[in-house]
Amino acid sequence: MTTFPALPFALPPDDRASSPHTGYTRGHWEAAADGLLHAAWRWATPGGALLDLPGPPSRSGVRSDGLEGYARTFLAAAFRVAGAEGKDPQKWLERYARGLASGTRTPGRDDTESWPLILDHHVRGQPMVESASVALGLRLTRPWLWDRLEPAVRDRVDQWLRGALRHLPAGNNWYLFPYTVAGFLESVGRGDAETARARERAMELLESWYRGDGWYTDGDGAAFDHYNGWALHLYPTLDAHLSGDAGAAAHHGARLREHLESYSLMFGGDGAPLYFGRSLTYRFAASAAVGLGAVSGHTPLAPGVSRRLVSGSLRYFLERGAGGGDGVLSLGWHGPHPATLQSYSGPASPYWASKAFVALLAPAGHPLWTSVEEEAPSEGPDRVLSVPAPGFLVQSTGADGVVRLHNHGSDHVRPDEGESAGDADPHYARLAYSSVTGPTSAANPADNHLSVTVGGVRSTRRRVHPLGAGHGAGWGWAGSWHVPVFPAGPATVPGLRVESVTVARGRYELRVHRVLGAPDGARAELTGWATEPGGPVRSQLYGLHGWEAPEEVRAPQGTAFTRWAVLPRLAAEAAGTVVLAALASLTAEPDAGPPEAVVDHVAVRPGPDGDTVEAGWAQDGGRTRIAFGRGAVTVDHS
Secondary structure (H helix, E strand, O other): OOOOOOOOOOOOOOOOOOOOOOOOOHHHHHHHHHHHHHHHHOOEOOOOOOEOOOOOOOOOOHHHHHHHHHHHHHHHHHHHHHHOOOOOOOOHHHHHHHHHHHHOOOOOOOOOOOOOOOOOOOOOOHHHHHHHHHHHHHHHOHHHOHHHOOHHHHHHHHHHHHHHOOOOOOOOHHHHHHHHHHHHHHHOOOOOHHHHHHHHHHHHHHHHHEEEOOEEOOOOOOOOOOHHHHHHHHHHHHHHHHHOOHHHHHHHHHHHHHHHHHHOOOEOOOOOEOOOOOOHHHHHHHHHHHHHHHHHOOOOOOHHHHHHHHHHHHHHHHOOOOOOOOOOOOOEOOOEOHHHOOOOOOOOHHHHHHHHHHHHHOOOOOHHHHOOOOOOHHHOOOEEEEEOOOOEEEEEEOOOOEEEEEEOOOOOOOOOOOOOHHHOOHHHHOOEEEOOOOOOOOOOOOOOOEEEEEOOEEOEOOOOEEEEEEEEOOEEEEEEEEOOEOOOOOOOOOOOEEEEEEEEEOOEEEEEEEEEEEOOOOEEEEEOOOEOOOOOOEEEEEEEEOOOOOEEEEEOOOOOOOOOEEEEEEEEEOOEEEEEEEEEEEEOOOOOOOOOOOEEEEEEEEOOOOEEEEEEEOOOOOEEEEEEOOOOEEEEEO
């Protein structure tokens, strides 16, 4: 069993009367914020402008990383103090005021304190990201910090922040950084045509990225991930809440409410968010949308459910080594984990987790803190929920609290980007993700993947084309197709295509794949979940139609959850057009039985427009019918 280092700072005793699931109260949140801030401030420069946390630098360089340390921790301090109505027993705002003065005195200079200039996103543009945290922190704490600064310092901060309005953001959530900067400047009487245009442009793009069901894509294309909660919903909804703009609050709040209808199911019974998408080292920032929903009132969740989710996520990571032995958030998931990271990740990047402390904007008497905790959505009856806009199928089982996300819509491939196997990202390319497993590394066999092998080369999955999604009582489905892309030789094979459908019932996943246009000698392989050998979570994969005998393969590089992993794999001949069906299961139930007898028959019937697959479920006699057509699929269950 993995052991994790104890936190170097104290938390209050658990309160199991008001918080029967997590033991955490508002006092725990304040203590956690103070503890994390004290640990980070050990690495501050003498003038407090940069927090140079230990670790390898990001691609933006050490000075930008130091600004990141200042800005992201400032956000935690700002939520902490604003939620306490200005009470600041640790005198955090004095430190950040001193850092503001030092960092903006000679920006761009190569000295101990000066902040880097804000430039275009492709020119070491990370300071633009951090400008939003600085601006939001100043807006939250205006009466106790900004209003008390010397006029010259306020002018310098204004000029530094305006760099975000005058340079090019990346084509995604980055447009919300100048939006947030402009919102702060307008809130302190410094708005002008420049701020107005930045906000207008951001909202134009945000509207174009909305896909429905409360989900945005992070930029053009199909990038659906945690950035929905901790950026695309957070910035505009919080801006409307702080400004008192009723129209904007209603607009953005309605979308946040709808988002939480599905997103609230994406936390496991142990508090873990889904391990899916990029920037996962931000950890408990995943709960920011839940906290903001409670603070703003735009949530479908009861206050006790909201606290269960946010406190469960915070406790999950604090207990599993996120703070290491010194209280500094590490680059990884539980503890350090390099495969979780991106090239833009630096030592202070994990402090984007500060966004979770938006929950502290709810004062002590708010129902978020006074209501008794209730069960998380994943702790109740088994649920299957389709979310058509992002192409998701969410499956949770109450007996073990495990949540699974079947991905048939998110790929993080830009519309102008070619499909290169070398750019395949394990955090998007897999068929499924969960709250208790992570994807294997690119150097090991891919988990939850349907590959086609041609000439000894296995394919990858890049651009995902949704075929639909739906659900009924106790079951649901989602489907997609993709063009297999190869890392060696020709990138694609003419006419080769894979159509995939997942049907979920209870803990089981019926996985049906149709391979079309495969050349002679081609083989297909399907893998299941990657888990720790002998661990509490078990992965099962059983061939129902077309597959050969299963085998177990190793992933020595492990996952974010285990140092070493194994996964089941099926294989089959795949020349021409073949239909393949399998049953998969991921479970932490100790007495869970084998999957062999769950489906008692599978029939595949060719037709003029495609193939039809019918599967019979032994326990209740249910029938699932999947009809593949010309670029379409229909699924029904009775």
